[in-house]
Amino acid sequence: MAKFFLSRRWRPNKWPFYILLGIELPLTVALLALFGIAAPNLYRKKLWQDGADNGFNSSPTTGLYAIANYKPYTTPKVWSQFITNFNVVIAVLSMFIMLVKSIMYVLHVFPPVLSAIVHAIIIALYSVSIAYQASSDTSDPLHPQNGPPWYVTKSCSVTRNKSLVGYCRQAKASFACTCAALGIFGIYFILAIWSCFPSKSQREEYEEAKRLQAEKYAGLENISDPKSGKASVRYPVPDTPGFQGGLNPMTPRTLAFNTLGGTKDLPLRSHFSTPNVQSTSPTFALRSPDIPRSPMSPGFVNRAGMEDDDTIGKAIELSPTSPGAAPNLYFPPPPKTSKK
Template identity: 70%
Template sequence: MKAAKAPKFFLSRRWKPNKWPFYVLIGIELPLTVALLALFGIASPDTYRTRLWQDGADNGFNSSPTTGLYAAANYRPYTTPRVWSQFITDYNVAIVVLSLFIMLVKSIMYMLHVFPPILSVVIHIGLTIIYAVSVDYQASNDTTDPDHPQHGAPWYITKKCSVAHDKNNVHYCTQAKAAFACTCAMLGIFVTYLGFALYSCVPTRQQREEYAEKQRLKAERWAKFETYQDEETGETNTSRFPVPETPGIQTLNPMTPRTMAFNTLGGTKDLPLRTHFSSPNPTSTSPPLAIRSPDIPRSPMSPGFIGRIGADKSNGKAPEIEHFSPQNGATPQLYFPPPPKTSKK
């Protein structure tokens, strides 16, 4: 028997080389996510963004926050630089909350073995893109003021925090620098996740052979259902629908408990009462239900009933009741009890 030929390419569902690299990445991502959640939460909505903007303007590093007011007063178009906009502050808070949720879900799914590498590729491509946008906004330039253009990242990233014009802004500068560093670290973690997932999607030689063997067995199993050979002509035909093979003697019909019960009771057709009620001329051979209880007395008004009260009162016997059948020729008579006697005072 020839060995199964391995397929050209398919996506692997196993992580490789083992499960520990994923746990190591989770252990690095968790503290970074908590740190970013705290830093971006402190910075929202505008704790130190405008302060650092004005401090850079005082040092001549970038434009002033009042540049937009002068532009509006002179009817000139003005757009707030991306690095100093409210959008980047809200955006950072949103992406860190989203990444925290995804981290919790993917870690649980990975431990339950329902997180294949291809799903990790899709998720971490998205996380890589949104964190790359955050890094780009935080390190964008500010050229709105021609006298003080800022080409490249803002001053709190490129310079030491000790150069701050207002010494009260030093710790704010440190927080902004730490937030940018943690964002870059998170971007590197997600890129590592992406590379690890892409590497795991490529199957090994052993996985290709196992996959090819499964496909061969599946094809052989379905081939038995799709083709059959005619016993009379000897021709091989292809069936439209798969016919399962029943083990044992093929000429016997399968017996169900219901069929066995009706065969035991003598009924070989369908329910006996169905034809009895549906047809005026029943074909059922079951005996009619004509059982009577001769010992139970009927009502005095019913035909065939004659009551006779014995006249022997000396022995204290109760009145005897006799039953007569209309077949003996006797005429039934009705008995009416006498009216009750009135008591004398």
């Protein structure tokens, strides 16, 4: 049985995510516009007062009477400044998350598990917004409001002040868009959770990848130390030329040194090398041309075409009498000035 793992691919394909993005984009723009227009207090207090005039809810002056009579008072959640600012913040945050997650999804760095976490947080924020927008107002015992505010449950034509009809429709649209956004994010979350569970084909690919990985490390051998008794891992030895006594790999540097080792114009190379030590690198039958290239080489021919013995000298004369004897150094005399 295959082990459980979280899939990194979306199911059933990539198009459901693009469809949800196409719906979320205009919805987020609408929320950002509606909440931005309503901030900080364009029509909240006006709708509150109009509802009090109709007897639907408490009055904005209820708090003043409570304070004057030394009674505790808390502004109802639906009419508080907090929910107005909170809606603006979550609208801006939703726009930012939508742009980021769309780019990450195109770049294949937005796995379902990350999507589930992100959309769970957004769902929690929008749930708080809906709970505040649809909360009740029971601060006035004479005019209690048990349930959502009047502009959500009633038609905007019931307003006392007819100039507030447009504001009533904006508040109604804000609440409707918030509920729609919560539904879209809920679909995101369900799709992400469903995609976290791998399909049958994904399980087969996972098993094949695990099998190839096991074959890759099959060459490792477990050996135990006879002294400590602990097990250790012996890694396979790479088949590299020149490793552990094999032939040296042929590189440009090796080829250059081997070529210089067989020339005639480097007499000091064999003289200063370690005695009785043979090189392990292979030798090649590469030799310099027989034509002398330096006045220090034997057989040098001058410009006149004649061999001048006075300008010829050996750099070093190797004449050891025994295998361990020191060589006799010979320094050639300076060349004489030629006479015309």
